[in-house]
Amino acid sequence: MIAKVLAPASRRERMTRRPHLDTIAVDTETTSAAGDVTLPIHLSSTYELAGLDTDLSLEDINPGDGEFLYSRLSNPTRHGLEQELAALEGGERAYAFSSGTAAVATAVLSLVEPGDHVVAFDDLYAGTRRMFETLFRDQLGVDVEFVDATDADAVAAAMTPATELVWVETPTNPRIKLCDIDAIAAVAADYDATVGVDNTFASPYFQQPLSLGADLVVHSTTKYLNGHSDAVGGALITDDPEVAERVEFRQQIALGNMLAPFDSYLISRGIKTLGVRMTRHENNAMALAQYLDDHEHVETVHYPGLESHPQHDLAREQMQGFGGVLSFELAGDMADAKQFLEALETVTLAVSLGGVESLAELPAAMTHEPLSPAARDELGISDTLIRLSVGIEDVEDLRADLERGFAALES
Numbered sequence: 001m002i003a004k005v006l007a008p009a010s011r012r013e014r015m016t017r018r019p020h021l022d023t024i025a026v027d028t029e030t031t032s033a034a035g036d037v038t039l040p041i042h043l044s045s046t047y048e049l050a051g052l053d054t055d056l057s058l059e060d061i062n063p064g065d066g067e068f069l070y071s072r073l074s075n076p077t078r079h080g081l082e083q084e085l086a087a088l089e090g091g092e093r094a095y096a097f098s099s100g101t102a103a104v105a106t107a108v109l110s111l112v113e114p115g116d117h118v119v120a121f122d123d124l125y126a127g128t129r130r131m132f133e134t135l136f137r138d139q140l141g142v143d144v145e146f147v148d149a150t151d152a153d154a155v156a157a158a159m160t161p162a163t164e165l166v167w168v169e170t171p172t173n174p175r176i177k178l179c180d181i182d183a184i185a186a187v188a189a190d191y192d193a194t195v196g197v198d199n200t201f202a203s204p205y206f207q208q209p210l211s212l213g214a215d216l217v218v219h220s221t222t223k224y225l226n227g228h229s230d231a232v233g234g235a236l237i238t239d240d241p242e243v244a245e246r247v248e249f250r251q252q253i254a255l256g257n258m259l260a261p262f263d264s265y266l267i268s269r270g271i272k273t274l275g276v277r278m279t280r281h282e283n284n285a286m287a288l289a290q291y292l293d294d295h296e297h298v299e300t301v302h303y304p305g306l307e308s309h310p311q312h313d314l315a316r317e318q319m320q321g322f323g324g325v326l327s328f329e330l331a332g333d334m335a336d337a338k339q340f341l342e343a344l345e346t347v348t349l350a351v352s353l354g355g356v357e358s359l360a361e362l363p364a365a366m367t368h369e370p371l372s373p374a375a376r377d378e379l380g381i382s383d384t385l386i387r388l389s390v391g392i393e394d395v396e397d398l399r400a401d402l403e404r405g406f407a408a409l410e411s
């Protein structure tokens with residue numbers, strides 16, 4: 001066997017190089033005295049104090065130095081995961097939540113008051129869109145305006161002096177639309193508005209919104225960060241100390257919606273393989289996107305890796321990879337789409353995404369069924385739009401499975 005010879009790094013390179021995300025993802029820092037190489041699971045809800053005169057003001061308790069008081073405030077396992085999340089997104093502070101939904105709700109509750117104006121991408125995760133409409137707009141009196149953020153000028157046109165927050169996702173679900181984070185951050189800066197980006201679909205491996213000017217990033221860690229479809233969780237990462245302080249109060253004192261130790265461990269365990277998984281998800285998704293694009297039963301494929309995607313150039317600029325989710329429109333009607341999905345054997349019919357196994361869903365009949373047909377139309381969600389979260393199985397097996405679906409349409 002011939003050993004691979006690596007060129008010695010120059011002194012300058014050694015001093016300035018930020019580790020690659022593949023390295024950051026594997027690196028685990030624990031507060032454990034045992035020298036664990038993985039994150040230990042600390043189940044204790046409370047911690048022994050040094051004495052009656054211990055200072056219990058929260059600013060003086062530093063988890064980084066192994067100081068803990070009560071697990072709602074901080075817990076060694078959750079803290080370890082939060083350190084990993086901050087490192088992956090290049091942020092200062094991270095907070096792990098009980099779900100992606102909790103992370104989004106806490107972010108918005110931290111930043112807006114009744115009467116404030118919020119500009120949000122019209123193509124949001126369906127649950128987030130309902131939260132914005134029902135909780136923030138209807139119940140709390142926040143003036144939420146939805147715009148087509150694929151056009152940064154549309155965001156600019158919606159901004160007012162009362163705009164406190166701009167909220168986007170990119171790529172979106174299920175139409176895989178992109179928005180220009182850098183351009184939107186520039187627009188928001190003119191109004192001193194905070195920019196929040198839901199980075200769930202890209203994962204930090206393929207996109208780091210803070211480096212593009214966003215103030216905070218959220219994730220449903222249920223998806224790619226955990227990657228194994230066995231833990232629900234969320235995260236918020238920021239490099240703005242004021243945002244961090246507001247979020248910290250809401251999560252730890254007002255709402256108590258933090259992630260439990262065992263789930264923190266599972267997500268930390270998943271993160272170690274983020275790089276290999278994302279690379280494989282992307283390779284498989286690209287191959288299937290090209291296969292579908294050439295197929296006579298397919299009208300359109302939505303995948304940013306295809307040159308035909310309207311924002312292919314933006315994807316190349318702001319992402320380091322195109323991700324593992326694609327959607328496509330079958331020729332035919334909803335009954336055909338259902339027949340296609342029912343014939344699949346390797347790909348599982350289920351909501352959610354980002355796990356090692358391939359999942360397919362029919363938004364018009366499942367996740368986006370609660371929307372009116374007109375609202376679905378506006379978002380470009382046709383009755384035959386199928387979303388595919390491409391897993392890490394052998395790509396030829398996946399292709400054969402889709403072939404099975406197409407064969408069912410001909411029988």
Ligand SMILES: *Cc1c(COP(=O)(O)O)cnc(C)c1O
Binds near residue numbers: 099128173198201220
């Ligand atoms: C799944 C998802 C959410 C919600 O996260 P949960 O963990 O299910 O609460 C939010 N945003 C996006 C983009 C998602 O895919």
